[in-house]
Amino acid sequence: MQAIADLLAEREVELDGAAGDDGLARRRAALTRHLGACYPELHRLRLHLVGGGGARRYVAATGAERDLLAWLLRDGLVAHNGADRYRAADADAIRYLNGGWLEEFAYLAACAAGAEAASFAQTVRWRAAEFAGANEIDVIARHGRRLLFVSCKLAQPWIGEGSEIRAKLRGYLNEAAAMARHFATPDHTAVLMVSTDLLDEARGDAPRYAALFGKAHVLDVDLVGLDHFRWDMLVARFRELLEA
Numbered sequence: 001m002q003a004i005a006d007l008l009a010e011r012e013v014e015l016d017g018a019a020g021d022d023g024l025a026r027r028r029a030a031l032t033r034h035l036g037a038c039y040p041e042l043h044r045l046r047l048h049l050v051g052g053g054g055a056r057r058y059v060a061a062t063g064a065e066r067d068l069l070a071w072l073l074r075d076g077l078v079a080h081n082g083a084d085r086y087r088a089a090d091a092d093a094i095r096y097l098n099g100g101w102l103e104e105f106a107y108l109a110a111c112a113a114g115a116e117a118a119s120f121a122q123t124v125r126w127r128a129a130e131f132a133g134a135n136e137i138d139v140i141a142r143h144g145r146r147l148l149f150v151s152c153k154l155a156q157p158w159i160g161e162g163s164e165i166r167a168k169l170r171g172y173l174n175e176a177a178a179m180a181r182h183f184a185t186p187d188h189t190a191v192l193m194v195s196t197d198l199l200d201e202a203r204g205d206a207p208r209y210a211a212l213f214g215k216a217h218v219l220d221v222d223l224v225g226l227d228h229f230r231w232d233m234l235v236a237r238f239r240e241l242l243e244a
Contacts, residue, residue: 002145003117003142004117004119004140004142004147007145007147008124008147008183011126011182011183012126012127012128013124013125013126013127013182014124014125014126015119015122015124016124016125016134017123019119019120019121019122020100020103020104020107020119020120020121020122022119025104025107025120026108028075028104029108031071031072031075031101032101032104032105032108033105033108033231034071035068035101035105036102036105036229036230036234037229037230037231038064038068039157039195039226039229040157041062041064041065041068042068042097043156043157043195044065045058045060045065045068045069046097046098048086049072049078049086049087050088050094050097050098057083057084057085058084058086059084069086073086076089076093077089077093077096077097078093098154099152099154100121102138102152102153102193102195103120103121103138103139103152105152105229105234106120106138106150106152106193106238107119107120107139107141109231109235109237109238110139110141110148110150110242111141112235112238113235113236113239113241113242114143114239114242114243115141115142115143115148115238115242116142116143116144117141118139118140118141118142119139120138120139120140121136121138122136122137122139122140123135123137124136124137124183126183128182135179135182135183137149137150137151137183138150138151138152139152141238141242143243144187145187146187146188146189146242146243146244147187147188148188148189148191148238148241148242149176149179149180149183149188149189149190149191150191150193151172151175151176151179151191151192151193152193152194153168153172153192153193153194153195154194154195155168155169155172155194155195155196156196157195157196157197157226158196158197159196159197159198165196166209166212169194169196169209169212170212170215172194173192173212173215173216173221173223174219175192176190176191176192176219176221177190177219177220177221180219180220180221189222189241189242190220190222191221191224191241192216192221192222192223193224193225194223194224194225194226195225195226195229196226197225197226197227198212198223198225198227199225201227205227222241224237
Protein backbone atom coordinates (compact mmCIF):
# COMPACT_ATOMS: atom_id res chain seq x y z
CA MET A 1 0.00 0.00 0.00
CA GLN A 2 1.41 3.38 -0.98
CA ALA A 3 2.21 5.85 1.79
CA ILE A 4 1.03 9.45 1.84
CA ALA A 5 4.55 10.55 0.92
CA ASP A 6 4.58 8.31 -2.16
CA LEU A 7 1.23 9.61 -3.38
CA LEU A 8 2.32 13.21 -2.90
CA ALA A 9 5.56 12.52 -4.75
CA GLU A 10 3.48 11.87 -7.87
CA ARG A 11 2.76 15.62 -7.85
CA GLU A 12 6.33 16.66 -6.98
CA VAL A 13 5.32 17.31 -3.38
CA GLU A 14 7.25 16.04 -0.36
CA LEU A 15 6.64 16.03 3.37
CA ASP A 16 8.92 18.45 5.19
CA GLY A 17 9.68 17.87 8.85
CA ALA A 18 7.52 16.66 11.70
CA ALA A 19 3.74 17.03 11.72
CA GLY A 20 1.52 17.78 14.71
CA ASP A 21 2.01 15.78 17.90
CA ASP A 22 -0.22 12.70 17.73
CA GLY A 23 0.41 11.84 21.37
CA LEU A 24 -0.61 15.28 22.60
CA ALA A 25 -3.70 15.29 20.35
CA ARG A 26 -4.83 11.96 21.78
CA ARG A 27 -4.11 12.96 25.39
CA ARG A 28 -6.42 15.96 25.10
CA ALA A 29 -8.91 14.31 22.74
CA ALA A 30 -11.74 14.52 25.30
CA LEU A 31 -11.26 18.29 25.61
CA THR A 32 -10.98 18.71 21.85
CA ARG A 33 -14.23 16.82 21.29
CA HIS A 34 -15.89 18.92 23.99
CA LEU A 35 -14.79 22.13 22.26
CA GLY A 36 -16.43 20.90 19.09
CA ALA A 37 -19.65 20.27 20.99
CA CYS A 38 -19.71 23.71 22.65
CA TYR A 39 -18.01 25.94 20.10
CA PRO A 40 -20.43 28.90 20.50
CA GLU A 41 -19.36 29.13 24.15
CA LEU A 42 -15.70 28.79 23.21
CA HIS A 43 -16.05 31.53 20.60
CA ARG A 44 -17.15 34.06 23.23
CA LEU A 45 -14.58 32.90 25.77
CA ARG A 46 -11.68 32.81 23.31
CA LEU A 47 -12.05 36.51 22.48
CA HIS A 48 -11.20 37.26 26.11
CA LEU A 49 -8.40 34.72 26.54
CA VAL A 50 -6.14 35.31 23.54
CA GLY A 51 -6.15 39.09 23.21
CA GLY A 52 -3.07 41.14 24.03
CA GLY A 53 -2.53 43.17 27.17
CA GLY A 54 -2.39 40.38 29.74
CA ALA A 55 -5.23 38.84 31.71
CA ARG A 56 -8.70 40.20 31.03
CA ARG A 57 -11.80 40.26 33.17
CA TYR A 58 -14.29 37.60 32.16
CA VAL A 59 -17.60 36.62 33.75
CA ALA A 60 -19.20 33.48 32.33
CA ALA A 61 -22.74 34.18 31.15
CA THR A 62 -24.02 30.59 31.20
CA GLY A 63 -23.45 27.33 33.00
CA ALA A 64 -21.91 25.88 29.82
CA GLU A 65 -19.36 28.70 29.74
CA ARG A 66 -18.51 28.19 33.40
CA ASP A 67 -18.01 24.46 32.81
CA LEU A 68 -15.79 25.14 29.80
CA LEU A 69 -13.67 27.66 31.68
CA ALA A 70 -13.25 25.21 34.56
CA TRP A 71 -12.10 22.48 32.15
CA LEU A 72 -9.55 24.79 30.49
CA LEU A 73 -8.23 25.82 33.91
CA ARG A 74 -7.97 22.21 35.03
CA ASP A 75 -6.03 21.24 31.89
CA GLY A 76 -3.61 24.14 32.31
CA LEU A 77 -4.61 25.99 29.14
CA VAL A 78 -5.92 29.02 31.03
CA ALA A 79 -4.29 30.95 33.86
CA HIS A 80 -6.37 32.72 36.54
CA ASN A 81 -4.98 36.00 37.84
CA GLY A 82 -7.71 36.59 40.40
CA ALA A 83 -10.75 38.89 40.41
CA ASP A 84 -12.30 37.18 37.38
CA ARG A 85 -9.21 37.83 35.26
CA TYR A 86 -8.06 35.06 32.92
CA ARG A 87 -5.65 34.57 30.03
CA ALA A 88 -4.34 31.78 27.82
CA ALA A 89 -1.56 30.09 29.78
CA ASP A 90 1.20 30.13 27.16
CA ALA A 91 2.00 30.17 23.44
CA ASP A 92 0.83 26.57 22.94
CA ALA A 93 -2.49 27.37 24.63
CA ILE A 94 -2.95 30.38 22.33
CA ARG A 95 -2.23 28.25 19.26
CA TYR A 96 -4.64 25.55 20.45
CA LEU A 97 -7.47 27.95 21.29
CA ASN A 98 -6.96 29.94 18.08
CA GLY A 99 -7.63 26.94 15.87
CA GLY A 100 -5.16 24.20 16.73
CA TRP A 101 -7.95 22.32 18.45
CA LEU A 102 -9.95 22.32 15.20
CA GLU A 103 -7.06 20.70 13.31
CA GLU A 104 -6.79 18.07 16.05
CA PHE A 105 -10.58 17.57 15.97
CA ALA A 106 -10.49 16.88 12.22
CA TYR A 107 -7.42 14.65 12.56
CA LEU A 108 -8.96 12.56 15.33
CA ALA A 109 -12.20 12.23 13.37
CA ALA A 110 -10.33 11.09 10.25
CA CYS A 111 -8.48 8.47 12.32
CA ALA A 112 -11.73 7.27 13.92
CA ALA A 113 -13.35 7.14 10.46
CA GLY A 114 -10.86 4.54 9.26
CA ALA A 115 -8.01 6.51 7.71
CA GLU A 116 -5.08 4.17 7.13
CA ALA A 117 -2.65 7.03 7.69
CA ALA A 118 -3.09 10.65 8.75
CA SER A 119 -1.21 13.69 9.98
CA PHE A 120 -2.03 17.26 10.94
CA ALA A 121 -0.16 20.57 10.85
CA GLN A 122 2.03 19.01 8.17
CA THR A 123 4.42 21.19 6.16
CA VAL A 124 4.98 20.12 2.55
CA ARG A 125 7.42 21.36 -0.06
CA TRP A 126 6.44 21.51 -3.71
CA ARG A 127 7.87 22.23 -7.12
CA ALA A 128 6.02 23.35 -10.24
CA ALA A 129 8.18 23.99 -13.31
CA GLU A 130 10.85 26.46 -12.17
CA PHE A 131 8.89 27.47 -9.07
CA ALA A 132 9.18 25.99 -5.58
CA GLY A 133 7.62 26.70 -2.21
CA ALA A 134 6.21 25.34 1.03
CA ASN A 135 2.78 25.19 2.62
CA GLU A 136 1.23 23.77 5.77
CA ILE A 137 -1.72 21.44 5.28
CA ASP A 138 -4.02 21.25 8.29
CA VAL A 139 -4.93 17.57 7.88
CA ILE A 140 -3.92 14.91 5.36
CA ALA A 141 -5.49 11.45 5.54
CA ARG A 142 -5.22 8.39 3.30
CA HIS A 143 -7.62 5.54 2.59
CA GLY A 144 -6.27 3.26 -0.12
CA ARG A 145 -5.02 5.62 -2.84
CA ARG A 146 -7.49 8.31 -1.85
CA LEU A 147 -6.04 11.35 -0.14
CA LEU A 148 -8.18 13.65 1.95
CA PHE A 149 -6.96 17.23 2.32
CA VAL A 150 -8.70 19.26 5.03
CA SER A 151 -8.42 23.02 5.47
CA CYS A 152 -9.61 23.96 8.98
CA LYS A 153 -10.86 27.49 9.58
CA LEU A 154 -12.04 29.02 12.83
CA ALA A 155 -14.83 31.54 12.32
CA GLN A 156 -17.88 32.90 14.09
CA PRO A 157 -20.57 30.27 14.70
CA TRP A 158 -23.40 32.01 12.82
CA ILE A 159 -23.59 33.34 9.27
CA GLY A 160 -26.37 35.88 9.86
CA GLU A 161 -26.99 38.51 7.21
CA GLY A 162 -23.64 40.29 7.40
CA SER A 163 -21.34 40.42 4.40
CA GLU A 164 -18.06 40.09 6.35
CA ILE A 165 -18.45 36.44 7.36
CA ARG A 166 -19.69 35.55 3.87
CA ALA A 167 -16.61 37.14 2.31
CA LYS A 168 -14.39 35.19 4.72
CA LEU A 169 -16.13 31.93 3.84
CA ARG A 170 -15.62 32.58 0.13
CA GLY A 171 -11.94 33.26 0.77
CA TYR A 172 -11.59 30.08 2.80
CA LEU A 173 -13.24 28.11 0.00
CA ASN A 174 -10.86 29.53 -2.59
CA GLU A 175 -7.90 28.53 -0.38
CA ALA A 176 -9.19 24.97 -0.09
CA ALA A 177 -9.71 24.74 -3.85
CA ALA A 178 -6.19 26.02 -4.52
CA MET A 179 -4.81 23.44 -2.09
CA ALA A 180 -6.63 20.66 -3.92
CA ARG A 181 -5.44 21.79 -7.35
CA HIS A 182 -1.87 22.05 -6.17
CA PHE A 183 -1.39 18.94 -4.04
CA ALA A 184 -4.08 16.42 -4.94
CA THR A 185 -3.64 13.18 -6.81
CA PRO A 186 -6.42 12.06 -9.20
CA ASP A 187 -8.05 10.19 -6.29
CA HIS A 188 -8.57 12.92 -3.73
CA THR A 189 -11.08 14.83 -1.71
CA ALA A 190 -10.63 18.45 -0.67
CA VAL A 191 -12.56 19.61 2.39
CA LEU A 192 -13.18 22.99 3.96
CA MET A 193 -14.00 22.45 7.64
CA VAL A 194 -15.27 25.66 9.19
CA SER A 195 -16.73 26.38 12.63
CA THR A 196 -19.81 28.11 11.21
CA ASP A 197 -23.32 26.66 11.12
CA LEU A 198 -23.86 26.20 7.37
CA LEU A 199 -27.20 24.35 7.39
CA ASP A 200 -30.63 25.46 8.58
CA GLU A 201 -32.11 22.47 10.38
CA ALA A 202 -35.51 24.17 10.62
CA ARG A 203 -35.67 24.18 6.80
CA GLY A 204 -34.64 20.58 6.32
CA ASP A 205 -30.88 21.27 6.34
CA ALA A 206 -31.18 23.86 3.61
CA PRO A 207 -27.94 25.83 3.10
CA ARG A 208 -27.83 29.13 4.96
CA TYR A 209 -25.57 30.47 2.22
CA ALA A 210 -26.62 28.70 -0.97
CA ALA A 211 -24.07 30.47 -3.20
CA LEU A 212 -21.23 29.05 -1.11
CA PHE A 213 -22.46 25.51 -1.67
CA GLY A 214 -22.85 26.18 -5.39
CA LYS A 215 -19.30 27.46 -5.67
CA ALA A 216 -18.00 24.54 -3.59
CA HIS A 217 -19.66 22.14 -6.03
CA VAL A 218 -18.03 23.85 -9.01
CA LEU A 219 -14.63 23.86 -7.29
CA ASP A 220 -15.00 20.21 -6.16
CA VAL A 221 -14.61 21.04 -2.46
CA ASP A 222 -16.70 19.36 0.25
CA LEU A 223 -18.00 21.53 3.10
CA VAL A 224 -18.10 20.46 6.74
CA GLY A 225 -19.64 23.02 9.08
CA LEU A 226 -20.53 23.41 12.72
CA ASP A 227 -23.71 21.46 12.04
CA HIS A 228 -21.54 18.31 11.74
CA PHE A 229 -19.42 18.90 14.85
CA ARG A 230 -21.25 16.34 16.99
CA TRP A 231 -18.63 13.60 17.24
CA ASP A 232 -20.62 10.70 15.78
CA MET A 233 -21.81 12.89 12.90
CA LEU A 234 -18.30 14.16 12.19
CA VAL A 235 -16.80 10.66 12.14
CA ALA A 236 -19.59 9.47 9.82
CA ARG A 237 -19.01 12.44 7.50
CA PHE A 238 -15.27 11.77 7.32
CA ARG A 239 -15.93 8.09 6.64
CA GLU A 240 -18.09 9.11 3.66
CA LEU A 241 -15.35 11.40 2.38
CA LEU A 242 -12.59 8.82 2.79
CA GLU A 243 -14.55 6.07 1.07
CA ALA A 244 -16.10 8.16 -1.72
